[in-house]
Amino acid sequence: MSKQQVSFFWFRRDLRLEDNVGLFHALKSKYTVIPLFIFDDAILDSLPYNDPRVGFIYENLSKINTQLLKIESALLVKKGKTLAVWELLLTEFDIKEVFFNKDYEPYAIKRDSAICELLETNNAIPFSFKDQVIFEEKEITKADGLPYTVYTPFKNKWLEKYKSMAPVLEYDATDVFSNFHKCDFVFPSLEQIGFEKSPIKVKPHNLKFIANYQDIRDFPALDQTSYLSPHLRFG
Structure with a gap:
């Protein structure tokens, strides 16, 4: 059969x-x-x-x-x-x-x-x-096509490309x-x-503190993180 x-x-x-x-x-x-x-x-x-x-x-x-x-x-x-x-x-x-x-x-x-x-x-x-x-390894490169080795130029190129890209589709x-x-x-x-x-x-993720990141990032004793890491790691 x-x-x-x-x-x-x-x-x-x-x-x-x-x-x-x-x-x-x-x-x-x-x-x-x-x-x-x-x-x-x-x-x-x-x-x-x-x-x-x-x-x-x-x-x-x-x-x-x-x-x-x-x-x-x-x-x-x-x-x-x-x-x-x-x-x-x-x-x-x-x-x-x-x-x-x-x-x-x-x-x-x-x-x-x-x-x-x-x-x-x-x-x-x-x-x-x-x-x-958002972008794969070959989508963000230097002008010569090689990968970045310094973070700040990579970040700037990433943000530049992100701002000009079409909205990310949601696959329903x-x-x-x-x-x-x-x-x-x-x-x-x-x-x-x-x-x-x-x-x-693993704690549930909590997004309410992200908007205050600039103010609280230098105070690790505060329990005000998003707990997103494992959720991002495993999708």
């Missing part, structure tokens, strides 16, 4: 269903979309068993899965070496397309290159998108959520992934 042809959207540093560029394009494709997250052993193996970052990721994945259950879909969560996970998925599903948002760190670039080669070898087309940044895919694959994948517990709940909790 032939397997149903599907697309995959691979969550990485973009843990949200709203305003997600790669997910938007995935849901506009001709195949139903299986949402995937991989807990990567290459990253996890060096972390303590109660690492708060893993707990934060897990909590956000759980929220995504809860949203998906309301539309009779579910998040497929895997753990292992990323290449091996994709090799297995290619045997379990007839994967035609894989969508993901770009990551710019050295390990991620090397990993994604290997995954794309594997997908193409198996007749699955990878599609990558700019999502987590709610009208095509029906294109998520109907499935009932079992969402694992944190313990099944090999971790435990951390006593350290």
